[in-house]
Amino acid sequence: MERYYQKEIETMPREEIKKLQSEKLVKQVKHAWDNVPYYRAKMEAVNVTPDDIRGIEDLHKLPFITKDDLRECYPYGMLARPLKDVVRIQSTSGTTGRRVVKFYTQDDIDIWEENCARAIVAAGGTEEDVVQVCYGYGLFTGGAGLHGGAHKVGAMTLPMSSGNTDRQLQFMEDLQTTILACTPSYAAYLTEQIVERGLKDKIHLKAGIFGAEAWSEEMRHDMEDTLGFKAYDIYGLTELGGPGVSFECKEQNGMHINEDHFLAEIIDPNTLEQLPNGTYGELVFTALSDSAFPLIRYRTRDVCILNDEPCSCGRTHIRMGKLKGRSDDMLIVKGVNVFPSQIETVLIDKGYKANYQIVVDRQKHSDTIDVMVEMTPENFSDNLGEIEKKEKELVAALKAMLGILVKVHLVAPKSIERSEGKAVRVIDKRKI
Template sequence: MSQVDKSTLIGLQKIVRQVWNTHGLYRRKMEQCGIFPEDIHSIDDFKKLPFTTKQDLRDSYPLGLLACSQNQVVRLHASSGTTGKPTFVPYTQRDINDWKECMAECLKTAGVTSDDVFQIILGYGLFTGALGFHYGAEKIGAMVIPSGGGFTDRQLFLMEDAQTTVFTSTPSYALYLAEKIVKHNLRSRLNLRLAILGGEAWTEDMGHQIEEMLGITVINSYGLSEIMGPGVAMECNAKNGMHFNHNHFFMETIDAESTQPLADGEFGELVITTINKEAFPLIRYRTRDLTSLITEPCSCGRQGKRIARVAGRNDDMLIIRGVNVFPSQVEAALASVKGLSLHYHLEVRHHKDMPELTVVCESAKLLSESGREQLKAKTSHHLKEKLGIRINVQIADPETLVRNEGKACRVMHVA
C-alpha cells in the first residue's frame, strides 16, 4: 500500500468512527449490515459500507445527520430544495476554514492569482456557490466583485468599469452574457481572460463556443452543497479532468444499477466520502453524477486521480423508445449544427403511457419559413445520428427561449 493510500485509509477509518459515535443513521445502517468500525482494515473493507442517498438526507431533515454538538455549528447552508424540502448543510468553524482552503486550491488550479479581478455572478444566500468562490478568491488575494446573480446590464457595466479578468457563473448564463457582449460590441472594452463555470452539466462544445465569442479560457468546476459546496474539484489549463483534494475527499465510481464498485476509468455514478468534515460528514454519498476517474498523469504536473467531465445525472436520464437519452447528448448534437444557438430545452409528453420527446432549440438568426424548415431537417438528422432514434424538433426564433440566471432547466414535462 502506498503512503497516499495509507493516509487515505487512516482518514476513512477516522470518519467511520466519528459517524458511528453519533448513534444515528450511520450506526443503524452499519449494524444492519453487520459492519463495525474495527472491521475497516483496507479500502476494499471500506467499500462494503452502505451508501448514503439524497433520500437519507431528506429523511434526516433538518439536522438528523449532525455529527457534532449544535453549539459548534457556526453556519447553515441549504440545497435548492427543488424536489422537496431543502437539505440543510451545517458547518463548524473548522469546516468553514477547510472550505476556504479547498476553494483557494481549486482557484489556483484554474489559474486565478492575486492580480485578478474576480466577478462572482451567482446568487448569495443559502446556496453555497457564491460564498465558496468568494472565500477562495479573497484567500488568494484577488479583488472580489460580489455582483450576485441576474441583472445582466449591471454585470456588463461592472465587467467594463472594474476591468474584471475572471468571472464565475453557470454555463448557460455565461453563454447568455457572451451573446450580449457580442451583440453590443463590448468585447474590445473588456479585460476578461477566464471564466470558471459549473452548477449544471454542460458540454465542451458549449465551452468552446463561449471561448470563441469572448476570446477567453473556460474552465470546468465541480461541487455539491451536500459535500461542501464549490471547491470539490476543478479543471486545470490542460483540461483533462478535474483535480480534487485527496486529503478531504475519497472518490469512487459504481454501476448505477447494480451498485457494484467500478475500476478507475470505467463510466458510472460518482460516490464521494468526506474525510475531514466535523458537522456533516457523508459516507459513500451517491451523487447521481455520471463520470469516471482518470488515473493517467496530468500534463500540469499535479498528482492523483481526477474526475472526468460529468456527462449528466441518473435522474436527468430519459428513456425514449428504449433508448437512454441525456441532455448533454442532445447538447453535443446541437453544437454540431451550424445556425443554432445552444439555448434549448427538452419537452416530454406522454402519449398512451409512452414518453415522447421534443427538442426545442433556437436559431442563431431570424429565418424565413423555408430556412427554418431546412434548419429543422438538419437538426433532426444530427440528433438521429447522435442518439440513434428520430426526435421531434422545434426551431424557435432568436432570443425567445428563457435565459436562466442560475441553473438551466433543460427537461420540461408537459401535460
C-alpha cells in the same frame, strides 16, 4: 510555471494520498458511528463496526448514503456536531421534499473555501486578480464557495450574485474583471451580450470558472474563441459542501478531485459493486474532512469516469471526466435539480392528470423546460380567461416547487402517448 494553492497536497505522491485517505477514513467512520445514530444503525444493519474499517481497502464494506437518507434525516438527523460548533448552513434550491441542508463548522468552511481557492489558482488566479462572482448568493453554495475561494487567494472579489446583466457588464468593464465565476449558461449569455453591445475590446477576462450545470466542449470553445479567455469547469454538490469537490487545470481534460478531502469511487448502480478506474459508472463520494455533516459513500447519481493517469499540470489527484448523465430520473435544468415527480405532484394538486411530458432543450446555451399538460374536465371552462387563470396558477405553483420558470402547454385530453410500462415522461434534447 504551474502554480498551486497548496502545492504539497496537490502534488502529493499517490501512495501518500492513499495513506492519508485511509487514515482519514478510519477517523471519519468512527466519528459518524459515535455521533450519527442514523448512520450507526445503517452500519449495524450490515454488521459492520468501525473496527472493520482499517483503510480505504475496506470502503466497500460500508453502507451507502442516498438522497432518500438525507430526506429522512432532514433537518438534523445527519448532524455530527453539537449546534454550538456549527456556524453555517447552505441548502439546495427549491421548496421541495428533496431539499438538502448542509451544515458547516468553521473548519468545514475553511476547507471548502480552500478547495475553491485551488480551482481559482489552477485557472491562473492570483492576488492580483479581480474575480467577479455571479453565482447566486444566499442558500445556494455557488456564490459563497467561489466568494470564499477568491478571498483565500487574496484576489479582489466582486460579490455580484446572479442577474442584472447591465450591472454585471458595467462592473466587468469598469473594474477590469479578470476572472468570471458563474454558471456556464449565464457565461454564454454574458458572452453574447458582450459581443452584441460591442464591449469585446473593453473587457479583460483571462479565465472563467463555470459550474453547477453540465456544459459541452462546443460551448467552451464558442466562449473561448469569442472572448479570448480560458473557460474551466468546476464540480461540486451541496451535500459535499458545494463547488470545489473537483476542478479543471490548464489541461482542461477532466477535473482533479480534491482527494485529501473527498474519496471517490465508481460503482455499478445496479449491482452496487465497485468498478475499476476508466469505467463509466455512478460516482460515489466519501467526505473525509467534513466534520458537521460526514457523508460516507454518498451516491451522487452522477455517471462519469475516473482517470488516475498522471497530468502534465503536476497535480497528482485523480481526475473525473465530464458527467455523462444521471443514474436516476433527476434532470439538471439551469443548474437546478428537477425531478419529474415534483412536477407530477404539482399537476395532481392542481387537478391535472399525471399524464404529462417534459421537454428539456438548450437554446443559445440556455436551458429551456416545457411541460405538456392534458386539459381535464376540472380545469376546462367555456371562458378563456378562466382557463388562462388556472394555467397561470399552475405555472406559479411549478415555479414555487422547482425554483425555475417552466413553460406550460395545454393539450387535448389523452393526446399524450400512453406507453406500456414505464412512460416516456422526459425528452431531453440537449446535446452535452
